[in-house]
Amino acid sequence: MVALPLLAANMAAAIVFVILLLPGVLKGESVSGTVAAAMVERIALNAQLDQEITELKQKAQSGVCVGDGKSATQQEPPMAQRDVASAGNVEEPPPPPQPGPASRFPGAGLPMPSLPKIERFEPKEAIVASDGEDLPLVDLLERSVVMIIVQGTEGTSPSIGTGFLIDADHIVTNQHVVGEAGEALIVNKHLGRIITGRVVGRTDGPAKKGELDLAVLRLAERPSELAPLRVAKNGRKLQSVISAGFPGFLLKVDADFQRLQEGDFSAAPELIINSGQIRRPGQASAAVSFILHSAEIAQGNSGGPLVDACAQVLGVNTLIMEGGEQSYRTSWALTGEALLSFLASKGMSATPAETACNPQDSREGESASGSPNAAPARNP
Known part of the structure; x- marks a missing residue:
């Protein structure tokens, strides 16, 4: 039904049109019928x-539809408010635990592709991996x-960390790498x-x-390519x-990682190896012994091994410690002893x-860089 104001305006426009057409009403130059019609159309518009x-204005006062058929006054409260109201708890929920400083996905600008779906986990019995005894240091690493x-939840990026094999199909890493x-x-x-790897053991409580x-993590197969x-x-x-x-900041310039980002799952980035010395071993608690060392680590190194010149694991890189105003920085690793105790507690x-590392016995002529002709790495 045409609104009354609009009907009245049209009637007024028609009356004006008739009056304008009467002789002598318009002074000066005569106005054609086309011009008069345009004026009437403008008045109606x-x-x-x-x-x-x-x-x-009336809709604004009564609530505007916002796209889902509900007016603004009918919209549900934000998710956090709904959760609090449904729980009957006025306190805000605690924030989720944050990953450790050496494991978070390495910064913005490194999007990952849609990762392949994790199929139902079915460990396969295959060729047992080599124990790596005859491999040079770098090749073994x-x-x-x-x-x-670790695939992120909806709206979040995947997180990246490091791990290492301890037998044919088990990998050790940090808990804060895999999270929940x-x-x-x-x-x-x-x-x-x-x-695919399934988490089969982790430390109790949040990291x-x-x-x-x-x-x-237990692998879905026993790959013969690994040791x-x-x-x-x-x-x-x-x-x-x-x-x-x-380390994440170096992935930005790794061509293979870029291929992985683009969806080529046959690509993998280069392993980064750094050398240093143990600054001090220590004991944080009865169950936690650690090593402070100078071999550089960064975000993405968490869960990776700290090894001696014989590729024997001395620790699991976990934290980066910084000294604030003094710009002091050191790497922090859980010891091999802490790792062995943890594994035993999980069955x-x-x-x-078996023996202390003497690189001249089995890896003569090989340095930490892996060059066969360089001077051998020596213990102090």
């Missing part, structure tokens, strides 16, 4: 616009150390593909700095050590190192 403005990708996830994806250059922070590392209990002051992992084990 203005009246229609006035009517639309009036209707919009490249076959033992893996990148761990039950499964993760494993990438390694020698694999040439992504395989906290300076406390036990470990997790174990496990042996675990030593302790290191000594000034002992030469090597960290291995996937698991790793192959322990």
